[in-house]
Amino acid sequence: xxxxxxxxxxxxxxxxxxxxxxxxxxxxxxxxxxxxxxxxxxxxxxxxxxxxxxxxxxxxxxxxxxxxxxxxxxxxxxxxxxxxxxxxxxxxxxxxxxxxxxxxxxxxxxxxxxxxxxxxxxxxxxxxxxxxxxxxxxxxxxxxxxxxxxxxxxxxxxxxxxxxxxxxxxxxxxxxxxxxxxxxxxxxxxxxxxxxxxxxxxxxxxxxxxxxxxxxxxxxxxxxxxxxxxxxxxxxxxxxxxxxxxxxxxxxxxxxxxxxxxxxxxxxxxxxxxxxxxxxxxxxxxxxxxxxxxxxxxxxxxxxxxxxxxxxxxxxxxxxxxxxxxxxxxxxxxxxxxxxxxxxxxxxxxxxxxxxxxxxxxxxxxxxxxxxxxxxxxxxxxxxxxxxxxxxxxxxxxxxxxxxxxxxxxxxxxxxxxxxxxxxxxxxxxxxxxxxxxxxxxxxxxxxxxxxxxxxxxxxxxxxxxxxxxxxxxxxxxxxxxxxxxxxxxxx
Amino acid sequence: xxxxxxxxxxxxxxxxxxxxxxxxxxxxxxxxxxxxxxxxxxxxxxxxxxxxxxxxxxxxxxxxxxxxxxxxxxxxxxxxxxxxxxxxxxxxxxxxxxxxxxxxxxxxxxxxxxxxxxxxxxxxxxxxxxxxxxxxxxxxxxxxxxxxxxxxxxxxxxxxxxxxxxxxxxxxxxxxxxxxxxxxxxxxxxxxxxxxxxxxxxxxxxxxxxxxxxx
Numbered sequence: 001x002x003x004x005x006x007x008x009x010x011x012x013x014x015x016x017x018x019x020x021x022x023x024x025x026x027x028x029x030x031x032x033x034x035x036x037x038x039x040x041x042x043x044x045x046x047x048x049x050x051x052x053x054x055x056x057x058x059x060x061x062x063x064x065x066x067x068x069x070x071x072x073x074x075x076x077x078x079x080x081x082x083x084x085x086x087x088x089x090x091x092x093x094x095x096x097x098x099x100x101x102x103x104x105x106x107x108x109x110x111x112x113x114x115x116x117x118x119x120x121x122x123x124x125x126x127x128x129x130x131x132x133x134x135x136x137x138x139x140x141x142x143x144x145x146x147x148x149x150x151x152x153x154x155x156x157x158x159x160x161x162x163x164x165x166x167x168x169x170x171x172x173x174x175x176x177x178x179x180x181x182x183x184x185x186x187x188x189x190x191x192x193x194x195x196x197x198x199x200x201x202x203x204x205x206x207x208x209x210x211x212x213x214x215x216x217x218x219x220x221x222x223x224x225x226x227x228x229x230x231x232x233x234x235x236x237x238x239x240x241x242x243x244x245x246x247x248x249x250x251x252x253x254x255x256x257x258x259x260x261x262x263x264x265x266x267x268x269x270x271x272x273x274x275x276x277x278x279x280x281x282x283x284x285x286x287x288x289x290x291x292x293x294x295x296x297x298x299x300x301x302x303x304x305x306x307x308x309x310x311x312x313x314x315x316x317x318x319x320x321x322x323x324x325x326x327x328x329x330x331x332x333x334x335x336x337x338x339x340x341x342x343x344x345x346x347x348x349x350x351x352x353x354x355x356x357x358x359x360x361x362x363x364x365x366x367x368x369x370x371x372x373x374x375x376x377x378x379x380x381x382x383x384x385x386x387x388x389x390x391x392x393x394x395x396x397x398x399x400x401x402x403x404x405x406x407x408x409x410x411x412x413x414x415x416x417x418x419x420x421x422x423x424x425x426x427x428x429x430x431x432x433x434x435x436x437x438x439x440x441x442x443x444x445x446x447x448x449x450x451x452x453x454x455x456x457x458x459x460x461x462x463x464x465x466x467x468x469x470x471x472x473x474x475x476x477x478x479x480x481x482x483x484x485x486x487x488x489x490x491x492x
Numbered sequence: 493x494x495x496x497x498x499x500x501x502x503x504x505x506x507x508x509x510x511x512x513x514x515x516x517x518x519x520x521x522x523x524x525x526x527x528x529x530x531x532x533x534x535x536x537x538x539x540x541x542x543x544x545x546x547x548x549x550x551x552x553x554x555x556x557x558x559x560x561x562x563x564x565x566x567x568x569x570x571x572x573x574x575x576x577x578x579x580x581x582x583x584x585x586x587x588x589x590x591x592x593x594x595x596x597x598x599x600x601x602x603x604x605x606x607x608x609x610x611x612x613x614x615x616x617x618x619x620x621x622x623x624x625x626x627x628x629x630x631x632x633x634x635x636x637x638x639x640x641x642x643x644x645x646x647x648x649x650x651x652x653x654x655x656x657x658x659x660x661x662x663x664x665x666x667x668x669x670x671x672x673x674x675x676x677x678x679x680x681x682x683x684x685x686x687x688x689x690x691x692x693x694x695x696x697x698x699x700x701x702x703x704x705x706x707x
Contacts, residue, residue, distance in 0.1 A: 127667030134674045141681050145688070153689050154701040160685065161641060164678055165632065168645075168652050171671070172625075175652070178660035179611075192664050208610050236704045296706050305706070 003061045003122050006040040006071075010118055013037060014111035017104040023093055026100075027086045030107045034082035037114065041075025044068070044122075049483040054196075062124035062196045065486035069333070070121040070252070070259055073340045076467075077251045078114045080460035081244040084348045085110070087455040088244060091355050097147070106146065106242070113139040113248065120256045126174055126193040126263070130167065133224065133260055136253060137163045143245045144237045155233075155240035162233040166223025173217030173264060180205040180213065180271070195263055202270035210271035217264035218281055224257035226312040227319060228289040235296070238308035239360065243351025246304065250311040251344035255336050258318065262491045265322075275325070275492070283323030287412045289316025294419035298426040304350050304360045306430060307343065310386060313423060314339040320401065320416060322491065327404035329492035331397040333484050337471060338393035342385040345464035348457050349379035357448060362430055367439035372452045378461040380435055385465070387427055391472040497544070503537045504620045507654065508599070511620075511627045514647060515595035516588045520573055520580050523643050524566045530650055531561035541657065549665040553672075557653075560672055565646065565679055572683040573639060576690035583636040583697065591634060598626035617658040624651025638686045638696040642679065649675060 013033035017026050048054060048068035055063040063071065089106065092098045098106075116139050119132035137160065145156035178193060186201035202210075223230035238246045265282075269275045293313035300306040314335065321332040350360075352375040357365045369376030388394040398420070405413045439448060474480035510530045517523040538554035541547070572578075584591065602622030606615050628648025632641050653671075656663055686696055693700040 125664075125667070127664060127670065131667070131670035131674055134671075134678075138674065138677050138681055141685070145685065148688060148692075150692055150700070151703055153685065153692060154704050157638065157685055157689070157701055158704075160678065160681060161632070161645060165629075165645060165648065168649055171652050172655060175656045175660045175663065178656075178663055182660065193667065206610060212609065235706065240704075299706070 001057070002040065002044045003055065003057060003063060006037065006044050007115060007118055007122070009033075009040055010037045010111060010115040014108045014115070016111070017107035021100075023090065023100055023103055026103060026107065027089065030110075031082055031086065033111070034079050038075045038079040041071050041118070045071030045075065049486065051482070051486070056124060056196060059124060059192065059194055060128070061122045062194075063122050064490055065483065066259065066262070066490045067121050069337070069483075069487050070255055071118060073255065073337065074114065074117050074121065074252045077248060077340060077344045078110075080344065080348070080463060081247050082107075082110070083460045084247070084351065084457040085242075085244045087457050088242065088351050088355065102146070105142065109139050109143050110245065110248075113143065113245075117248075117253060117256045121259050124194045124196055126177065126195055126198070129195075129260060129263070130171055130174055133170075133221070133257065134164065134167050136256065137167065137224075140237075140241070140245065140249065140253075144241045146242050146245070147240075149240075151236075152240045155236035159233045159237040162230070163224055166220050166230055168220070169223070170217055170220025170260070173213045173215075173220055176209055176213035176216065177205075177264070177267060180209040183209070195267070198267055199270060202267045203273070205267070205271040207272050210268045211277060214264050214268040214278055215281070218261055218278075218285065221257050221260045221264075222285060225254055225261065225319075226289070226315050227285045228292040228312065228316070231289065231293075231312050234312055235305045235308040238311065239302060239304035243304075243347050243354060246307075246350070247344035247347035250308065250347060251340040254311060254315050255340060258315065258336075262322070266490070279323040279325065281323075282319045283409060283412055286316045286318070286320030286323060287415050289313070290320060290416055290419040291316075294422040294426070297423050298429075300426065300430060301362055302360045303353070303362060303365065303430070303434060304347075306426075307346055307350060310423070311339070311343055313419070314343070317398070317401070317416070320405075320412065321397070323412075324401060324405045324409065326488060326492045328401055329488045330484055331401035331404065332491070333487045334393050334397035334400070334471075334475060338385070338397060338468060341464045341468050341471075342382055342392070342394065345461045345468075346379060346382040346386060348461050348464075349375050349382060352452070352457055353379070356452075362434055366433055366437040367435075369435045371439060371448055371450050374452055374454055374458045375461075376435055378458060378465065380431075381465055382461065383427060383431055385468050387424060391469050393468060393472045393475055396472065396475050499540050500537060500544070501616070503533050503540070504617050507533050507537075507650075508620045508623055511624045511647065511651075512592070512595050512599065514643075515598075515627050515630055516591040518582050518584065518588060520578070520582055520639055521570070523582065523640065524569050527643050527646055527650075528562060528566040530647070531557065531565075534650060534654065535562060537654075537657065541661070545661065547661070550661070553665060553668050556669060556672055560676055561646075561650075564676065568679060568683055569639065569642065572686055576687055576696065578637075578639060578686075578690065578696050582640045584634045584640070585636055586634055591630070594630050594634070595627050598630060599623045602626055611659060614658050618655065621651045621655035621658060624648070624654060626651075636698050638682070638689060638698065641698070642682050642686070645682075646675075646679070 045068040116135035123129040184204040226234040265278045296309045321328040385392040535558045542550035603619045606618035631644025
């Protein structure tokens, strides 16, 4: 019941922007609606993490520890993204970059996007899960094209066509699972396409059919995860959308898409009697994604695209970790949480920087730390978190994955370590002048005013930083291990 | 007398033929017209399957496909083309003769892939569905304009829809409706984007959508 209430509340939030006609009031009401979604999300998502049995309702919803974790992450990041949207949109309204109808559309689509993500991660029915994941694409296409610039239109078109084509291929995976279930006599009016029921019966499914089904699911849904070579939409879409939307796209949508892949992995592993086949594929795609993303990070000229490629890199790392067995799966869970918080924090900061400098090019932005002291400081802390510098939880995940894989898959781990070195070099080369060099004379797109006052985006960034450090301490002290193990048991 | 399977084979063969013809059409009206014809073939296939299997839900899906793919989607595409003043002639990256050759290669590849799958009774039908998917891909990749790419995606989706019909007839009806509704929403969004692109660049050629590139 709590899940249904959460979904309905999130859906209703899409209508809130049309209640009022004053921007300030629209923004305030959106924050209230988002806070309600956060509260309901925590109530729905936290209990399964701490040992409550999975919640199933009417064959529609199924919330186990993994779903619960993603519900919590989506709820938190949508809330901080809505908080960050306030200063961001009000500033853009003042500068007449956006209009009141656009602000309304922004909040309505944001709420629909969050609803679609929530439905994706709580759906028991694989068919509804597919529909919800496709709905995330449909809801965000106009958010990617929000500014109607030529580059935004290009990004939105690629996003729509490439992701929809990928999801269409993912649907072939669904069709094959359905056929495998029918052949095994497990498909009935009662079970339908319910993942929880299929998972119980999957050991009777045709292994050859499930192998093909997983290959389609990995390539299809992997497109939405941003795995190379299906990633080409990701840097364009994530860099073209308004910053709080980029935060959601990078921070939690990729996780929701990965969740779908892992639902198919669980079925395939059950049918094959082990995870060797799916682990091998995930490992291969993971290494390829890491290495290719690292190469693009080194040569970036745009800071939002840098963050977008970094998201692809982290998803590659999660895929690689998932291919390393149970210890790798622990690393993957820590990485998913850490990346969601760190990357969304950085996109919030990127939004502030873009509003002040009016450019996303490294060549036109420098000295952020001097011009925007709060944003610069928090952005720097976020970069350290992203680069796995302790006390970042990503340090733990990367250490664990390397330790887990160095004996069994030395080549893959060496490739990953090589990619990390390249990524570290790329970030140091690009971000050091960006944050600390003197403000360029005439290099900026326009005269840049110095100084800023503390606003909601800084509060959101600080909250993410506190959560990251807190999570690191919880993992270090072992307090977080029980819930991590519960999630790991589902995905490995 | 029990209904015969032969009409299904004929309809599948016609689907394959329509897909092959689609691959080399370079006029928008002709491309959309062939897509519409393909939709009607799917409707006929669904209707006959409903009779053969005595499954009423298949008939309801047939009605929905007829309305959406047979009527709404083609008219939406043509109306947007008319309103935006888009060129009737569709440019491609390769010559028409080569397009037909690629389509033929796609059909051969589809037959090889279908025979490798564990569905011995349905090899021909699966060949048809894989051919539609691959020819849809061909249109997506070789067409230099947004209309051609949109039709390519719709043909690819027809192939997946047909595959679902052939090997997983039991896909719940609600899911099928959800998928079709998603497809309609996607096409509405795509046409809205096409309008914006036409307004911005006075063209729907993909040449204008190649600025975001890291290479």
